[in-house]
Amino acid sequence: MTLPPPALTEPGPAADAPGPPLRLPVAAALAVASGAALLLALPPYDLWWLAPVGVALLAAAVHRRRLRAGFGLGYLAGLVLFVPLLEWTTIGGGWLPWIILSLAQAAYLGLAGLAGAWTSPLADRWRALWPLLTGLIWGGQEFLRDRTPFGGFPWGRLAFSQGDAPTLRLAAYGGAPLVTFVVAVAGGALLALAWRRSGIPAAAGFAVTAAVLLGGPAALPLETPAGPTTAVAIVQGNVPRLGLDFNAQRRAVLDNHVNATIALAADVAAGRQKQPALVVWPENSSDIDPLRNDDAAALIQSAADAIKAPILVGTLQRTDVPGDIYNVGILWRPGGAGPDLDQQYEKRHPVPFAEYMPLRSIARLVTDKVDLVRNMLGGDHPGVIDTGAAVVGDVICFEVAYDDIVRDTVDGGAQILTVQTNNATFNEAEALQQLAMVRLRAVEHGREALMVSTVGVSGFVDGEGSVHGSTGFNTGAVVVRDMNLDGPRTLATRSGLWPEALIVFGTVVALIGVLPLRRRKTRIDSDDVTVSEER
Structure with a gap:
């Protein structure tokens, strides 16, 4: 493409003198x-x-x-x-x-x-x-x-x-x-x-x-991670139906992730699959608060006990204030130990107008529909979770797009990066756009990473940004992969x-x-x- 030059009007140091813009x-x-x-x-x-x-x-x-x-x-x-x-x-x-x-x-x-x-x-x-x-x-x-x-x-x-x-x-x-x-x-x-x-x-x-x-x-x-490895499983349990009524299917979604994990345990016992040291479930894998619902807690515990490994569970935690909730990743330990309240992450950056309503009192003057938006509270610390098998840098859903939220986990000692997300109310294009961000973060911080979604796309990313074990969309899947720990502290991480x-x-x-x-x-x-x- 060669764009037409404007006429020269006077000599000077410019490559061409000012003239009219393009039509x-x-x-x-x-x-x-x-x-x-x-x-x-x-x-x-x-x-x-x-x-x-x-x-x-x-x-x-x-x-x-x-x-x-x-x-x-x-x-x-x-x-x-x-x-x-x-x-x-x-x-x-x-x-x-x-x-x-x-x-x-x-x-x-x-x-x-x-x-x-x-x-x-x-x-x-x-x-x-x-x-x-x-x-x-x-x-x-x-x-x-x-x-x-x-x-x-x-x-x-x-x-x-x-x-x-x-x-x-x-x-x-x-x-x-x-x-x-x-x-x-x-x-x-x-x-x-x-x-x-x-x-x-x-x-x-x-x-x-x-x-x-x-x-x-x-x-x-690129100095990619080359330290010790640990086996990590991602469980994509899927949902009965895509769309907003995902929230009405909470028990079915939880059952899907429990059953998929128990099936993985059976494959491990039969020698068909490697024993994972950590299992990661996606965001909203248990929209039933397991700290307040004994049935949900029992189901998650049964899965952890079956697989003999801690599970990083994506869930919502209610508060004593009606309508206030946290979006969290919480570590659930096997052997009847249950939730490790010292190893959980509350999402720091809830999405405005979707997970909380900014200026709610003013917006309510325009329409009462604002009260259909729940009030998700933001956490106050980076998602650094010590699972025993690895120190995880956890971010939830859209947070992977924000430079500082991911960097804070690496500065806090994360050995691998995990992105828990729920794409059931979106589509495959959105999931692929998120996965592209995970690829960049892995290279940016010299850490292997994973993304796990309720419905897909899920997968692992190495330190050069290549994707491994990518799953399909709107399907159930379980993938196990050895992940390298303790990557280099890159110039990007150090320069902040x-x-x-x-x-x-x-x-x-x-x-x-x-x-x-x-x-x-x-x-x-x-x-x-x-x-x-x-x-």
Whole structure:
């Protein structure tokens, strides 16, 4: 793709002097293509190489545009991306939450479009800065989206599209923020290459930059876990029916996981399966609180006693306040020992509007439907659970998308990562999107990981991000695998927030640094208008 160059008006250090932006219909088409490319880069499509292309197309669409148009074009790209990407939310919440969430997420790409339009004078004056500016804008956009409002919603990050790409290895050096930054910089290099005809050295430089950024990470070394191993079983019990009435099937779901574990014990006794040292059940595998229901407790105990190993159970714990609950992973020990209350994790980041209602008293003035949303409380400590066989870093469902929640478990001594999730109210696309996040986390922290779901997809992930023993969707399954313990403490783990902080700082510097150029442009435009009027 070669975009038409604007006419040169004066010589200078810029690669090309400022001129008109692309025609609006062309820019709108590029914005739509950008959203489509970003969507196809993510699971379940996994065309990872389209991620930098999508970035480049949006940057081209907004370059040299007015700020309002830049925001509008970014918003258009965001709608094309997020409306189909988040369609799975309709299964559990209907069409209205889906549309509201998609509109809100698209606004952040609108801000990215606005920022691209705002910084256009920098890219015009110093073309070599264009890739860097693009990377900073995307990193800053994701920083905001991952945290606001109500704790943010990091779904659809560029980093989560790179599961099969060489760039995934960058996660070990700077986490998801570095992966996103490098992919976006590569997109900026592609745009700088295609925007106008330029000299061979400049074109070659941008082409090499993009190629090295996207392919070069394949040569980066990864120090993967190579310590002692322990056998871990994941139990995907399945549910009778997908959808919201999953909650009405609590006893059947619990029975499925108990029976599957007892069947595994029979296979172990017959020599058909290896004896696990730990069994992991998914989120909501017992929506009946076993600390308050003796029947549920007896069933879980029977499974633990049969398999002769502790079970990490996903359950809901009621409180003495009606309606208040915790979403927890609790360790259930065999031999009649029962629940180990010192080894449990309460989900720290409940999902707003789904697991709790922000500003409930204000929302109630609009509709009484807000009281249909339960009040899930957040925990106050990382999910570090000592099972005896391994120290587990446990996160629950959407928490795998949040950098700090996963990192806190590794800082707390986690030897392996576990993601307990329940996809019964979603679909296979959502499950695959979650699994892509698990792959990145394994590489990021040098820890082998697993994801276990009520209905799938479940599986194990090694320290290089490869998936093993992946299960089907909407089916029962049990998988046992030896997991390596005690991986390396990666640079990403050690550096913590610093890579993203540097990216955000660079974004702020760029947004402020363009002010002198924009003032100069405004003054020149004003002088041109004055001269024209005098003539």
